[in-house]
Amino acid sequence: MCVLSTVKASVLSMAVLLPSLLTQVDAFLMAYEVKDHLNCKVSTTLLREAITTPSAQMVVDYERLELLGGISPIY
Secondary structure: OOOOOOOHHHHHHHHHHHHHHHHHHHHHHHHHHHHHHOOOOOHHHHHHHHHHOOHHHOOOOOOHHHHHHHOOOOO
């Protein structure tokens, strides 16, 4: 059985991106909430990166920060 859809292709292509967009928004809101709860003065973007695991398969994760922390001198 074949069903004809009246949804435009442009709308459908944008709907495919919705889960990814919601995941990004959720990650930023979680980082903002942690920042507010801990009352720390770090950027929300860096905090989001710090709490994102590699298994989340997002654009950024904490491995980059681990690498930077491992190569920077401690004074």
